Amino acid sequence: MFSEIGQLIFDNEAVAKTSDFTMGLEIEMQRVDETGQLSQEPYPAAAGDERINPWITNDFLETMSEVVTPPAAHALDAMHYLFSINNALRTALSPGELLWPLSMPPRLPKDTSKIPLAKMGPKKEAYLKEWLKRHGFSEGTPCGAHINLSIDPHVFNLVYDNMHDRFQSKVELQNYLYAKIAQGFLRYRWVITYLFGASPIAEENYFKPGEGPKAPIRSIRQSSHGFGNKFHGDYTTVQRYVDRIEQGVSEGKLISDYEFHGAVRFKGNTNLKQLPKTGVEYLELRMLDLDPSSSVGIRTNTLRFFRLMASYFIMSPALKPEEVNKVVARADDMNEEISTEHPNDISAYQASARAFLQRLEMYADRIQLGPEYQEELEDLMDRVENPLTTPSAKLITHLKNGSLTEYALRRAMRYQQSALQSIRPFKGFENNQKLSPSQLKHQLFKGSWEPDNDKDQE
Known part of the structure; x- marks a missing residue:
């Protein structure tokens, strides 16, 4: 089950560190009015300046709010940040405004010129205008949940200290392990789409x-009907990832490296060309639809599942370099097939999904993870065996005349009312100051919750 690196980690009783990822979350949601139309209200003043506030910002449209959490040492800490910042956004909304809880947007206006692009400064606005010309309005409107994942430094130190002969530098090891995890998520992205897909229909x-x-x-x-550029990345190594994106820009297939919206992105140096030298610092995982059963678009158990997958990928044997693109291309085809299946149908890949979850269960047993992981795997296995328990299948039971508007508004109003009953609404963004993670933590929680400090990044 374990690779050479995995065995080294296991033998040194450091397995817990492989699932002890630092996590940050980015959750997009559209602002709407009470009839389910994109909001005509201005950007909420109490949410601060969208161009400089790192914790509440905008993406593509002025109505497309994005909540960003600081890196947190534990899934529960990340969720506490997310709930608190999401509440801050909700209490900043104008009367009658709501956050749309679905990934697919509400009914779009026939005249889209009345919905302004995000006001993020001249450079970003020029990029968005060019993107709009190339892709059209609709394609930029779906929202999702992104998970940012970084490996515990203890893992790098342990492996590098014991494998000098294989890795010439810690950066080389870093890039290798992040590429390995990225390949794993891309290889099994279809499983995530089956288990968590929640965008069964599009509105008018x-x-x-x-x-x-x-x-x-x-x-x-x-699916191929969804968001973004269809440009395929190369995840064989970090260098080949960078070379492929730069090739796309030079050939005019991408506006800039920012436009590469693969299901996984390597993050670190903002100058992409320098990334292989300075090292990947975290992965951005971009394969989750919003979960409308949660007011914040994602659940703690989902984060645990992603951590388990990432830990398994670190510990397992890597793909051979010459196999990576072939395996990822096949996985993309499987993802397309699964994403376009009817939500009530047993998947063509049910047996493969079952086998993968069983392997994760064996792994969780081997490294003695807690009962919360076993419970989550049991729940997910139920989804594999009974497609009616998947999020999309549950959603289509709420269809009315081919629309989910009534259901989405009911949820949105419930979540909004709950936020407005908050005992101590957060006012820290109103003066447009740029809060550091430690300032944000202090102002959000004021001692009522103490997220793990060890991994705060200033």
């Missing part, structure tokens, strides 16, 4: 007449 005016799926599917957003 998203597709042109005659386009789009003819019946509900598991995930429009994760």
Whole structure:
């Protein structure tokens, strides 16, 4: 089960560190009015300046709010940050405004010129205008949940100290392990789409007449009907990842390296060319639809599952370099097939999904993870065996005249009312100051909750 690196970690009783990832979350949601139309209200003043506030910002449209958490040492800490910042955004909304809880946008206006692009400064606004020309309005409107994941430094130190002969520098090891995890998530992205896909239909005016799926599917957003550039990355190594994106920019297939929206992105140096030399610092995982059963779009158990997967990928044998692109291309085809299946149907890949979850269960047993992981795996296995328990299948039971608007508004109003009953609404963004992670923590929690300090990044 273990690779050479995995065995080294296991023998040194450091397995816990491989699942002890630092996590940050980025959750996008559209602002809407009480009829389910994109909001005409200005950006909420109490949310601060969207151009400089790192914790509440905008993406693509002025109505597309993005909540960002600081890196946190534990899934529960990340969720506490997310709930608190999400509440801060909700209490900043204008009367009658709501946050749309679904990945696919509400009914879009026929005249989209009334919905302004995000006001993020001249450079970003020029990029968004060019993106709009190339892709069209609809394609930029789906929202999702992104998980940022970084490996505990103890893992790098242990492996590097024992494997000098294999890695010439710690940066080389860093890039190798992050590439290995990225390959794992891309290889099994189809499992995530099956288990967590939650965008079965599109509302009015998203597709042109005659386009789009003819019946509900598991995930429009994760399918070829979904968001973004269809440019394929190369995840064989970090250097090849960078070279491929730069090639895309030079050939005009990408506006800039920022436009590469693969399901996984290597993050670190903002100058992409320097990334292989300075080292990947974290992965951005971009394969989750919003979970409408949570007011913040994601659940703690989902984060645990992602941590378990990442830990398993660190400890398991790596793909051979010459196999990476072939395996990822096949996984992309499987993801397309799964994302376009009817939500109520048993997947064509049920047996493969079952086998993967069983392997994760064996791994969790071997490294003696807690009962919360076993419970989550049991729940997810139920989804594999019974597709009616998947998020998309549950959603289509709420369809009314082919629309989820009534359901989405009911959820949105409930979540909004709950936020407005907050005992101590957060006012820390109103003066437009840029809060550091430690300032944010102090102002958000004021001693009522103490997230782990060890991994705060200033």
